[in-house]
Amino acid sequence: MKKAVRFISKRSALLWVLLLIAAPFVVRNPYYLQLLNSALILIIVAVGLNLLTGFTGQISLGHAAFVGIGAYISAYLSVTMGFSFWLALPLSGLITGLLGYLLGRSVLKLKGAYLAIASIGVGEITMLVLVNWTKFTHGAEGFKGIPSPRFFGLAINSGLRYYWLLVPIVITIYWLINTLVDSELGRALRSVRDEETAAEFMGVDVTKMKVLAFTISAVLAGIAGSLLAHMYGYLSPFSFNFTESVSYLMMVLAGGLGFTWGPVLGVLLLTSAKELFRSFNQYQLVIYGLMLIGVIVFMPKGISGFLAGLSTRVIHRSHDDGR
Amino acid sequence: MADNVLETKALTKRFGGLTALSKFDIKVERGSIHAIIGPNGSGKTTFFNVITGLYVSDKGRVIFCGKDVTGTVPHKMARLGMGRTFQTIFLFKEMTVLENVLIGLQCKSDYNLFQNMVTTRKRISYEKTLHERAEELLSFVGLYDQRENLARNLPYGKQRLLEIARAMGLSPSIILLDEPAAGMNPQETIELVECVRAIRDRYDTTVLIIEHNMKLVMQLADVITCLDHGTKIACGLPKVVANDPKVVEAYLGLAREKRPEARSAV
Amino acid sequence: MSDLKIDPSDILQVIVGGLAIGCVYALVALGFTIISNALHLINFAQGDMYMLGAVFGLTFFTQVRMPYFVSLVTAALVTALVGVCIERTIFRPLRNSPPLNMVIATIGISITIRAVALLIWGSQAMSFPAVFGSVPVKIGSIRIMPDYLWILGIAVAAMVALQFFFKKTLTGKAMNATAQNRNAASMMGINIFRSDSLAAAISAGLGGIGGVLVGPVFFVETTMGASAALKGFAAAVLGGFGSVPGAIVGGVVLGLAENLSATFISSTYRDAVAFVILIGVLIFRPNGILGKKVLRA
Numbered sequence: 001m002k003k004a005v006r007f008i009s010k011r012s013a014l015l016w017v018l019l020l021i022a023a024p025f026v027v028r029n030p031y032y033l034q035l036l037n038s039a040l041i042l043i044i045v046a047v048g049l050n051l052l053t054g055f056t057g058q059i060s061l062g063h064a065a066f067v068g069i070g071a072y073i074s075a076y077l078s079v080t081m082g083f084s085f086w087l088a089l090p091l092s093g094l095i096t097g098l099l100g101y102l103l104g105r106s107v108l109k110l111k112g113a114y115l116a117i118a119s120i121g122v123g124e125i126t127m128l129v130l131v132n133w134t135k136f137t138h139g140a141e142g143f144k145g146i147p148s149p150r151f152f153g154l155a156i157n158s159g160l161r162y163y164w165l166l167v168p169i170v171i172t173i174y175w176l177i178n179t180l181v182d183s184e185l186g187r188a189l190r191s192v193r194d195e196e197t198a199a200e201f202m203g204v205d206v207t208k209m210k211v212l213a214f215t216i217s218a219v220l221a222g223i224a225g226s227l228l229a230h231m232y233g234y235l236s237p238f239s240f241n242f243t244e245s246v247s248y249l250m251m252v253l254a255g256g257l258g259f260t261w262g263p264v265l266g267v268l269l270l271t272s273a274k275e276l277f278r279s280f281n282q283y284q285l286v287i288y289g290l291m292l293i294g295v296i297v298f299m300p301k302g303i304s305g306f307l308a309g310l311s312t313r314v315i316h317r318s319h320d321d322g323r
Numbered sequence: 324m325a326d327n328v329l330e331t332k333a334l335t336k337r338f339g340g341l342t343a344l345s346k347f348d349i350k351v352e353r354g355s356i357h358a359i360i361g362p363n364g365s366g367k368t369t370f371f372n373v374i375t376g377l378y379v380s381d382k383g384r385v386i387f388c389g390k391d392v393t394g395t396v397p398h399k400m401a402r403l404g405m406g407r408t409f410q411t412i413f414l415f416k417e418m419t420v421l422e423n424v425l426i427g428l429q430c431k432s433d434y435n436l437f438q439n440m441v442t443t444r445k446r447i448s449y450e451k452t453l454h455e456r457a458e459e460l461l462s463f464v465g466l467y468d469q470r471e472n473l474a475r476n477l478p479y480g481k482q483r484l485l486e487i488a489r490a491m492g493l494s495p496s497i498i499l500l501d502e503p504a505a506g507m508n509p510q511e512t513i514e515l516v517e518c519v520r521a522i523r524d525r526y527d528t529t530v531l532i533i534e535h536n537m538k539l540v541m542q543l544a545d546v547i548t549c550l551d552h553g554t555k556i557a558c559g560l561p562k563v564v565a566n567d568p569k570v571v572e573a574y575l576g577l578a579r580e581k582r583p584e585a586r587s588a589v
Numbered sequence: 590m591s592d593l594k595i596d597p598s599d600i601l602q603v604i605v606g607g608l609a610i611g612c613v614y615a616l617v618a619l620g621f622t623i624i625s626n627a628l629h630l631i632n633f634a635q636g637d638m639y640m641l642g643a644v645f646g647l648t649f650f651t652q653v654r655m656p657y658f659v660s661l662v663t664a665a666l667v668t669a670l671v672g673v674c675i676e677r678t679i680f681r682p683l684r685n686s687p688p689l690n691m692v693i694a695t696i697g698i699s700i701t702i703r704a705v706a707l708l709i710w711g712s713q714a715m716s717f718p719a720v721f722g723s724v725p726v727k728i729g730s731i732r733i734m735p736d737y738l739w740i741l742g743i744a745v746a747a748m749v750a751l752q753f754f755f756k757k758t759l760t761g762k763a764m765n766a767t768a769q770n771r772n773a774a775s776m777m778g779i780n781i782f783r784s785d786s787l788a789a790a791i792s793a794g795l796g797g798i799g800g801v802l803v804g805p806v807f808f809v810e811t812t813m814g815a816s817a818a819l820k821g822f823a824a825a826v827l828g829g830f831g832s833v834p835g836a837i838v839g840g841v842v843l844g845l846a847e848n849l850s851a852t853f854i855s856s857t858y859r860d861a862v863a864f865v866i867l868i869g870v871l872i873f874r875p876n877g878i879l880g881k882k883v884l885r886a
Contacts, residue, residue, distance in 0.1 A: 200398050
């Protein structure tokens with residue numbers, strides 16, 4: 001039934017955790033390990049975006065801005081102000097979340113395509129700021145020398161070590177967000193997605209819900225940004241652009257909007273696709289655009305939706321003889 | 324002095340040049356089934372939208388359970404105990420039947436973020452209570468078997484009942500039904516009548532109902548108010564209002580408007 | 590850089606320039622409005638129609654060596670054709686999907702078109718050879734580049750033709766009817782599918798005309814669609830989204846505002862003007878200047 005596929009069942013959660021633990025033993029190549037690390041960070045962004053778009057129905061095409069803000073704040077805090085990574089990480093999340101909250105309160109009054117356009121604008125302006133506010137961000141030349149996190153004196157500066165840093169973070173985030181979705185708050189968010197007006201009449205403070213989802217997704221994006229910054233050690237303002245924001249949305253879409261495992265499946269799919277088409281570098285963007293169209297026309301519910309559809313059909317058949 | 328659940332004083336609402344409601348006074352007694360009738364465009368749904376707070380009135384007051392609630396936003400009105408259904412069905416389509424009802428039941432919650440991100444014993448028992456109450460409401464409207472089904476999979480008549488169950492989740496003092504019988508077949512209409520009576524009798528909820536189906540109205544209503552072009556033209560006992568020449572004129576006066584009795588077939 | 594010495598003829602020049610570019614924005618805005626009224630969607634790829642018009646126009650003019658005016662018409666027609674193809678293959682099947690899906694689809698279309706154009710024409714900025722000569726025309730005490738006069742002339746002609754089409758021709762009136770009430774129009778015997786395709790063709794074509802007009806004045810590059818989309822959309826919203834005269838008014842006002850602020854305030858943030866106007870209107874006056882009343886729900 002839909003319910004089993006949408007929310008976490010203990011079995012599938014265990015399966016994913018086992019896969020996560022086994023992965024670095026199977027994947028030895030440092031290049032692929034690094035890929036896995038970026039995928040894990042993207043999953044964090046995707047979980048937030050799934051909460052906002054998949055569960056609350058609000059579209060954002062500017063989320064790269066939040067990731068960028070989180071990244072630069074973390075870089076600034078750790079390099080210019082000498083904070084430890086362990087302080088910079090949560091602070092980046094919180095400050096980005098605060099900015100998201102303030103922005104959300106004005107922008108979320110807009111609906112549908114208007115909100116999408118406003119979010120694009122926000123993304124563009126943020127990138128402009130990142131490029132031009134050189135005092136803080138070092139501008140177009142990029143922010144260099146971001147230190148690796150240190151864990152009791154051990155520098156987390158290899159792919160493998162970073163992997164083990166990311167895994168518990170991703171698991172915790174996934175767990176918290178999915179408990180949230182399963183709760184009454186999650187129901188309220190989904191009611192906003194399904195029928196905003198009716199939700200209002202059923203006692204749901206729609207604006208508050210939208211802003212809440214937006215803020216949480218901003219916090220997660222900020223955390224992801226911080227993790228990115230300390231992983232690469234270097235930031236370029238141009239990497240937090242519109243195409244990047246679109247790719248986030250595409251990941252959530254391809255995985256399945258509003259499905260628990262959507263973010264994971266979507267990120268895996270897109271990362272693999274990118275790798276596969278790496279040799280067709282020139283055509284990458286074309287393939288990308290076509291994929292976006294293809295998914296929305298042929299598989300609007302993403303992989304998860306497709307799988308859910310299959311399982312419902314199977315279950316209905318077996319229940320044909322009276323429930 | 325009767326105890327009025329809802330009272331409006333000189334309620335007026337204008338949209339640009341059009342006056343949808345004009346100095347509308349109504350007194351809805353607690354425990355009554357009060358029907359609002361009138362030709363299309365007479366302001367009935369606008370009235371619902373104003374008292375629930377979707378529209379802000381230009382003039383006049385809305386008094387609910389003795390408190391002046393003029394201008395209160397819809398979600399607060401819901402928490403205060405005003406439930407409603409809609410002319411077009413606005414169910415939460417991608418949610419299950421049960422979840423639709425749970426939304427109403429949750430209305431008093433403060434939606435604390437941190438409490439909802441962790442599974443505590445308190446939360447588990449809270450959810451259990453909510454589920455039980457939801458199942459009770461679903462049994463009341465006869466939808467208990469469908470509780471795991473997605474709302475959009477229900478047949479039309481059952482969707483309408485679900486809307487009612489959902490609104491009842493608010494434990495409302497008054498429930499506003501906007502053309503609940505529209506599109507129902509005769510059998511479903513009979514079930515609806517029983518349902519509405521039970522809402523009043525079992526749940527002590529006052530009912531304010533907009534309907535075009537005059538047979539239904541005559542069966543159910545204790546009091547009828549008739550609107551025409553935003554003004555109240557009659558109010559009183561069903562038999563009196565039904566025979567009021569002004570009411571008859573309002574319905575027949577519009578050349579293309581079918582007579583009220585015939586509309587129930589739609 | 591702001592000019593402190595303000596010469597009246599300078600101001601007139603800026604105004605004429607603003608009007609001209611405003612007319613181009615109006616064309617793009619009209620494209621947004623028409624396709625939105627007909628298909629109830631906001632076409633993110635509209636800016637790329639503008640770009641296609643420019644690159645096709647350039648190709649026809651320089652490679653195929655057609656006269657400018659012929660290049661313009663041909664480019665507009667080809668762009669219109671692209672618009673129809675998109676409507677048939679993508680918009681039609683998605684008619685009944687949630688609006689979110691449509692938004693994403695048009696973004697995908699925009700990305701694809703831009704990527705394909707990039708492959709064909711490359712990423713370098715290309716310049717349109719001077720079409721009308723580089724001698725400014727003297728009108729009274731002001732000197733205006735002939736290009737601007739042409740832009741004004743052709744854009745106005747296009748807008749007049751459009752109004753004529755909608756108000757006086759049967760097909761145009763049929764399109765209006767379809768936009769207002771699809772079912773009723775269909776029952777009256779109007780071929781609503783043809784109406785849809787026509788709307789897509791017209792809106793793409795208008796965008797394309799805008800692109801070709803602008804070609805000789807600015808550079809042509811495959812990325813020019815993004816800012817055109819933003820400005821066209823801002824113009825449409827400013828004038829009142831959904832209103833055809835609104836799109837024109839919005840475009841002209843935006844063009845003037847942009848030119849005036851670029852000259853007298855700062856030219857670096859020229860592109861930000863459109864964005865500020867857009868956000869401002871959306872938050873403070875969503876109905877725009879001439880807009881129809883939009884219900885909150």
